Amino acid sequence: MSDELKPDELLDKVDHTPSQGTWMTESVQIRPGMYCYAAKPESVETLGLPNARSWNPMEADWKLPENWQEIIHNGIKDRLEKFRTFKIFMDVCVRCGACADKCHFFLGTGDPKNMPVLRAELLRSVYRNDFTTAGKLLQKIPGGDKLGGGRPLTLDVLKEWWYYFFQCTECRRCSVFCPYGIDTAEITIMGRELLNLLGLNIDWIATPVSNCYQTGNHLGIQPHAFKDMLDFFTEDIEEITGVDVAPQFNKKGADILFITPSGDVFADPGTYTCQGYMILFKYLKDKYDLDVTWSTYASEGGNFGFFTSHETMKRLNAKMYAEAKRLGVKWILGGECGHMWRVINQYMDTMNGPADFLEEPVNPITGTKFENAKSTKMVHITEFTADLIKHGKLELDKSRNANRVMTFHDSCNPARGMGLLDEPRYIIENTCDNFYEMPINTIREQTFCCGSGAGLNAGENIELRMAGGLPRANAVKYVHDKFGVNTLGTICAIDRAALSTLMEYWVPDVEVYGIHELVGNALILPGEQEREMDLRMEPLPGKEEADE
Template sequence: MADLPKPEELVQIDHSPSLHKGLLGWMDTPVRIREGIALYAGKPQSLEYVGMPNPREWNPLDEDWKLPENWKEIILDGLRERLDRFRSLKVFMDICVRCGACADKCHFFIGGGDPKNMPVLRAELLRSVYRKEYTTAGKIMGKIAGARELTYDVLKEWWYYFFQCTECRRCSLFCPYGIDTAEVTIIGRELLNLIGLNVDWVAAPVANCYRTGNHLGIQPHAYKDMIDFFCEDLEEVTGIRPNPSMNRKGAEILFITPSGDVFADPGTYTAMGYIILFHYLESLGLDITWSTYASEGGNFGFFTSHEMAKRLNAKMYAEAERLGVKWILGGECGHMWRVIHQYMDTFNGPADHLEVPVSPITGTRFENAASTKMVHITEFTADLIKNNKLKLDKSRNDNLVVTYHDSCNPARGMGLLEEPRYVIKNVCNHFYEMPENTIREQTFCCGSGAGLNAGEDMELRMRGGMPRANAVRHVHEKHGVNMLACVCAIDRAALPPLMEYWVPEVDVTGVHEMVGNALILDGEQKRTTDLRGEPLPGMEEEEDV
């Protein structure tokens, strides 16, 4: 693994491609695959488990990527097929005018300066081959028409740069034609997967999720153990031991959340927040179950191919049907919600075995989820708060000066902007927004989405997260912000090291962790610590040693 440069080394960035590079032209600038940026290759056993092509040991830093002999034919046939299947791709291949509005909108370009990370150029990597193969002008005039042959080097360039895109869609917001690099990357990766070009950080979670129901490969008994463990911790904090049910038939609602939340801090505290909330609502009529089979909200299949996304997503409706629930509640996660909101019903619906979601506590009918029948937990909780169903003590979060990071997918692939803010403002007293160019629909990615959350590409991640960290530092210095809230499990895994690197004074939390802290349970003991076991404001002396 490459050593991570220090922050002061990392910020030496030139965003103007040098004249030398300009004279060579990007098409003739060869790709140089760098450690610290590139990810490890997908392992053969991961690919075999789900029946993906060309499983083998290979290393992106090697010359030979051990491709099938007819790799070019496979890719070009695959491209043709996808042009016929996706109007998005076909239109996006034709209409870019290279106005460059997207260029400095990408967090990887801002934090890295590599010209091929300008979204326009990342798309041109594919577009140039499209022109060569499928347009008359490109066939005849070649480079003059912006066309080039698909060579081994071009293929490597695709792999390198399609795995330097987090599919965050920030560029598509600024594009006058709505050209969506996520769409280009998604389909680009789908093509690469046809010949076994993948990354371990995507392939392994996919295989795990297929087998055990979640990315981390947590088996059912272990999953239950972890939930039990949270309940023990909660008993310590609140004096009350919740008893969440697992795989229970006949429950009204199935709860699905990313497995990251049951696995690693600080996501675990968010999971504890859910458990506390559900326990609180039990006496008000909430009848909810977790599942060990549908134990993953996220979908790394989405970073592999549309087909794999569909295969992994199928568990949600299947489990809902098996358990006989009425609707599904979904936890805090980013790309999970892009898939649920924009794809799930199309992939695996119609979910006629479910009913239009109705909150059993408030009676609110979620018309916006009438067909997909799945509700986001911040929609659910915001509705509870609005209807005065939660007893909250905001002051328990008074140690926190909070800002909110909109996750890319809920922001730009759904529009979930106010719901989490409403919840946050009702559970904590000190909330400050980051600058407007960096939040809501213009939010900056954590730099680690779309399967790039590995260890070996830490330099890439610290670069990609730089714009987000920069905005956090701004509110840290201006308002003393010390807590970065988010509604995404990848964020909860990716932002702590990012903060550690750029703004070490700021910690990361899920929204429902703060809900769990503020929620006043009936018959609870006097709380002296928060869910992390750290003393509540004013309770510093009372803490047991």
């Protein structure tokens, strides 16, 4: 850990030997199973991003503009001037190697270019060559480029950027271990921004971004279909509980606007988490008259613009505030999502804020002020629910989750991007009796990524995903074997989808649950019938015989 290392010890670790340089001259081998398909031209066009055309990464010609090197050079120059972090991160790395073995993609794929230090060097080597005095001088001396660690930007180098910057989930585990605090995710973010200047995005990002920009969510689901899905969940919940939990849509003057990733509404098993939110809101309406509305326009909490460029992220994020303003709510409550919260916690306020028209979030039922959300005006639902439980405001029947032996996967962005570590655990412990932590070096700030974040949860790159998810799955397998854990809880929509497949490959007996699915099962709604089934329509513990 960085704070255990004294400056002298750090200096002792610095290797002054020039690198052998072989990695610099090897051509990239693009392997099927490891990369995502290229962005469709129509999706690139929607946002007016450059160089929309059909192209295939496996073909030699990537159909780049003639002056592509100049575009990239100017792109780097602009960003070095605009973002001080980028300049510092380019200059300050001493290649100590502390990050090298901390990346799930390196550990899983065994590809040295997935060591965070080396992935960053792919870009840094070009920076050294073109933007540093030493680099410019050294390239004139025979062998000097090797000494300075610089190399010119060739087509091979560009292809290598594309291949490896889309093999990073921006999870920031490596940065936890960096003695200089270099945020390697920001290097990937910059790398992807530069690639986008040439139209080199992947389709699993570009099409959701285009959908979100046009329709309001990543899947391109129109308002009526969004409402249809929640109506359908209402019917299911009524069958299970006997209570009509029909939500409110686009209600002007509601207390709170609720926004969650569209994956919760359309993708299993997130749909059960979504039903958990609906049950909670009904409970709060009946007991405490809390007025929560959903929006069919701001129908996406996630923001794949974040994986494209900062400008795109800003454009998609703006609709949350716009809708909150239109509806005149007091503040925004956000669902269980991963990168959504990094965008909100670290970027929203300076991108689209200040949201002066909203109130500082206060839980009207408990009086708790969410100080951390004072500026963004947006509260994470696990903070909200944990606060309700802490104040004894929810009636919970833990026995309904008695067949769940839980462990908890800290999603990278809420854990490392906003420090949300204890609230989800508190909810699990109050809704379920069986909870076992995975080993300490795989959870909380040191959590291992699911291997599919930052827009990489496509089907065509499944080998990359299974390899990248290995360190996480390995820790789940340990608690499964040791404690009989059968359920992996998580607070991220990508996780709910990605970890389900990951578990099928590595630990097939483990199912994936959102935390509010547990809440939905345990919460006793006023006037409910005796429940026989959980939200997945499986018999509740002790009700198995009744089912037969």
